[in-house]
Amino acid sequence: MAGFQSLPGFREFFPEDFSRRQHIFRIWRQAARAYGFQEYDAPVLEPLELYKAKSGDEIEAQLFSFTDKGDRDVALRPEMTPTVCRMVGAKAGALKRPIKWFSIGEFYRYERAQKGRLRAFNQFNADIFGEVGAEAEIELIALLIQCLAGFGLTQDDFSIRLSDRDLWFFYLEALAFDDAQARSILTAIDRYEKMGDEAFKSYTEAHGALADDKKARVLAFLKIRSLAELTAALQPFASEKLSARLADWRKVLHGLAAMGLSDFVSVDLGVVRGLAYYTGFVFEAFDRKGDLRALAGGGRYNDLVKKIGYADLPAVGFAIGAVTTGLLLEQRGLTPTFVNAPDIYAVIGGEAERAAAFADICALRAAGWRVEYPLKDVAFGKQFKLASETGAKLALIYGGEELAKGVVKIRDLSDRSEREVPRTDVFATVRDALSGQ
Numbered sequence: 001m002a003g004f005q006s007l008p009g010f011r012e013f014f015p016e017d018f019s020r021r022q023h024i025f026r027i028w029r030q031a032a033r034a035y036g037f038q039e040y041d042a043p044v045l046e047p048l049e050l051y052k053a054k055s056g057d058e059i060e061a062q063l064f065s066f067t068d069k070g071d072r073d074v075a076l077r078p079e080m081t082p083t084v085c086r087m088v089g090a091k092a093g094a095l096k097r098p099i100k101w102f103s104i105g106e107f108y109r110y111e112r113a114q115k116g117r118l119r120a121f122n123q124f125n126a127d128i129f130g131e132v133g134a135e136a137e138i139e140l141i142a143l144l145i146q147c148l149a150g151f152g153l154t155q156d157d158f159s160i161r162l163s164d165r166d167l168w169f170f171y172l173e174a175l176a177f178d179d180a181q182a183r184s185i186l187t188a189i190d191r192y193e194k195m196g197d198e199a200f201k202s203y204t205e206a207h208g209a210l211a212d213d214k215k216a217r218v219l220a221f222l223k224i225r226s227l228a229e230l231t232a233a234l235q236p237f238a239s240e241k242l243s244a245r246l247a248d249w250r251k252v253l254h255g256l257a258a259m260g261l262s263d264f265v266s267v268d269l270g271v272v273r274g275l276a277y278y279t280g281f282v283f284e285a286f287d288r289k290g291d292l293r294a295l296a297g298g299g300r301y302n303d304l305v306k307k308i309g310y311a312d313l314p315a316v317g318f319a320i321g322a323v324t325t326g327l328l329l330e331q332r333g334l335t336p337t338f339v340n341a342p343d344i345y346a347v348i349g350g351e352a353e354r355a356a357a358f359a360d361i362c363a364l365r366a367a368g369w370r371v372e373y374p375l376k377d378v379a380f381g382k383q384f385k386l387a388s389e390t391g392a393k394l395a396l397i398y399g400g401e402e403l404a405k406g407v408v409k410i411r412d413l414s415d416r417s418e419r420e421v422p423r424t425d426v427f428a429t430v431r432d433a434l435s436g437q
């Protein structure tokens, strides 16, 4: 037997994979800090109840859930949103507004593993609480763009598709759909891109035939791709709710234009998002070539904090996934090369020279330099070969002869030049040689 395998959809991160993932996290963290978001963390195991009737049927069906030894029904978190709502809700009164938080963590969904979809995956979540105005959407969409542009991706590589669930509901209401029918239509729209007309099957099963003229109007609305088209489509309806939504749309698109980000954003009412809690703007990030699953998704969810038992607190946020982001970076040749080289390799003459070498190695490491040496006694000549193989910039040579003179030899491994320096000067010499690296 080949030993135990990891579970389907769960990955191991060998050092090279780990460093690629770290690179992704580093860019996300940098972006979040630049936008003034504060980092938090939360438990991976939560009460099952937190996701019931909140995240939506699809996520509920994918939960990794079980009963723990204390007879509690628990689930591995499939997403961060209900948890961060609970955290912010519990302290809402004490937190300075606007509350801008981010986190990076692992999430678990029992999905059919496929390209870009796993059962354990990492997300970066960013959310703003306490801001009812569309300024929060501008801030978050701009952050999402930076979270991808930070890798060197451009508007030719990805786009943010912006839509609006409230707008859909108000529009469907104006077309005389009741609430249950409207929800069913939105489910169909969510699936329309993949399934075409088949997507309306569950609507007709639940609510009877969908009149041709109504279906045509739904499909026409779904195909809207610009603010001008949207304004024209809403013209015939003298609805205050629809006009207010249109004003918000202008605010978001003009705000992003002022930031120079228009080319990253497209109006796309075909996006409605599968999660149950979204109330207003929703958005997803996609690779332009379109052969990957969504890179990121988010939107406004003004009712969720209240729904889980806290104050009425408006919220907007998004999550970006590390799996699809990593695939896109690979496709575009933007994955950094894996460098695992020490700064310094210490070549040690023998047992007698170890004490002096160890003292310096330890001091250099404490100062933050990455120093390696052969753990066991290795022939002197072989150590030089090892030193070059590691990719180190400098070799420090602790030979018996040199130590007797109170010096250490420093070899620059890039040009093989060597010089002797008094042991007391090792630290300063290394600093000068490596500064600016």
Ligand code: HAM
Pocket: 078, 079, 080, 081, 109, 111, 116, 117, 118, 119, 120, 121, 122, 123, 125, 126, 127, 275, 294, 295, 296, 297, 298, 299, 301, 316, 317, 318, 319, 320, 321, 322, 323, 324
């Ligand atoms: P979501 O659309 O379910 O939204 O997930 C966001 C992103 O996480 C996806 O676009 C995808 O990149 C990644 N993702 C989701 N499931 C998987 C999977 N099985 N394997 C790999 N990657 C995956 C949410 O989770 C919302 N809670 C986002 C949010 C935050 N809304 C408001 N605040």
